[in-house]
Amino acid sequence: MQTLEPLIVILGTGGTIAGTARSSCDGVGYTAAQLRVDDLLAAVPALAGRRLEAHQVAQLDSKDMDIATWQRLAIAVDEQLARPEVAGVVVTHGTDTLEETAYFLHRVLAPNKPVVLTAAMRPATALVPDGPQNLFDAVQVAAKPGAAGVVVAFAGRVHDATQVRKAHSYRVDAFESADGALVARVEEGAVRLLGRWPAGEALGLARIAAPAGSWPRVDIVMNHAGADGRIVRALLAAGVDGIVAAGTGNGTLGVDLEHALREAESRGVRIVRSTRCDAGPVMDLPGLLPSAGVLSPVKTRIELILALLAR
The missing domain is CATH 3.40.50.1170 (L-asparaginase, N-terminal domain)
Structure with a gap:
């Protein structure tokens, strides 16, 4: 046969x-x-x-x-x-x-x-x-x-x-x-x-069943020379649910930007630090905003959206 x-x-x-x-x-x-x-x-x-x-x-x-x-x-x-x-x-x-x-x-x-x-x-x-x-x-x-x-x-x-x-x-x-x-x-x-086929734990289609228009809003803000908190405050006014901070180096943030992000966090907005570098992790250290680990800013955004959908 x-x-x-x-x-x-x-x-x-x-x-x-x-x-x-x-x-x-x-x-x-x-x-x-x-x-x-x-x-x-x-x-x-x-x-x-x-x-x-x-x-x-x-x-x-x-x-x-x-x-x-x-x-x-x-x-x-x-x-x-x-x-x-x-x-x-x-x-x-x-x-x-x-x-x-x-x-x-x-x-x-x-x-x-x-x-x-x-x-x-x-x-x-x-x-x-x-x-x-x-x-x-x-x-x-x-x-x-x-x-x-x-x-x-x-x-x-x-x-x-x-x-x-x-x-x-x-x-x-x-x-x-x-x-x-x-x-x-x-x-x-x-x-x-050369390596292993990727494996993971499936969140399932039920996690993404809500109408697209009702999904949480998550935006990306980049740290750079002269960065301040105005973009973060504008996002707060727009009703943002989460913000990914694409920090410099190991997820570092300028003083003014970090202050604005912590203000947003105090108002219930989820904040996660990633890095604008092409590769490398962001260390999760005491006293700092939550880390995205090895995920890039755009993938961190997806991860945060999927987490917020579970609320």
């Missing part, structure tokens, strides 16, 4: 990988989210013989990613993973907020099957688009026996959702792992495992 190869489901959300420009020489003046996920698959002949399904969940530039789309995507991923015949899910996405979506899915679902996000830095119409190779690699990762958790496959490297960060505005290898620990590499279609 012939055994069917693993079924991989591709969920499209738009992004540069689905973008087009008027000229093949234009790598920046394009419009994102123009092609459907079926079009992306058609551009990868090497996937023609694979057992795949494609569904369009959203069609947007990822700089415009929003809570309602996150909700739809999490539900769609969960539904596909629940199908016994599905070995893994690939999500095509824009690069701008890819690290946020990856971390959101990791915290909400923590799947025991692979969920692989991929993207592109060049539009599909570029002279040498990077999307087809990234999509091909993502499918290989999703079909890898034993793979699990939410990862990002990009430029031949596989990153853990908790570590991945967009580190460059233009290069085709724009993503890095914060502490340099890659999960795997994809080499000529072969996935070479």
Whole structure:
């Protein structure tokens, strides 16, 4: 009896990988989210013989990613993973907020099957688009026996959702792992495992069931030379529920900014310190505002939103 190869489901959300420009020489003046996920698959002949399904969940530039789309995507991923015949899910996405979506899915679902996000830095119409190779690699990762958790496959490297960060505005290898620990590499279609597949405790879809408009508001404030408390007080007036302070160095904050944040904390606003540095932890020390640990400011924001949703 012939055994069917693993079924991989591709969920499209738009992004540069689905973008087009008027000229093949234009790598920046394009419009994102123009092609459907079926079009992306058609551009990868090497996937023609694979057992795949494609569904369009959203069609947007990822700089415009929003809570309602996150909700739809999490539900769609969960539904596909629940199908016994599905070995893994690939999500095509824009690069701008890819690290946020990856971390959101990791915290909400923590799947025991692979969920692989991929993207592109060049539009599909570029002279040498990077999307087809990234999509091909993502499918290989999703079909890898034993793979699990939410990862990002990009430029031949596989990153853990908790570590991945967009580190460059233009290069085709724009993503890095914060502490340099890659999960795997994809080499000529072969996935070479370097570390462990990410694991975590799933918060579950019930945590994110509230209408998007009712979610707590959490904003990010950066420490810098001359930073004061005016932005914090403006956020207080706007009804903010939580603030992530992207501090300098080890989460350090200027005197005026810290005073304003403590004032906000005394009024019931949740405050968490992260760092504007590209990598490294923020130490949780006595007498200081709560630490985000190793999470970047944008991932700390997601963590705080999910915590506030549990109230």
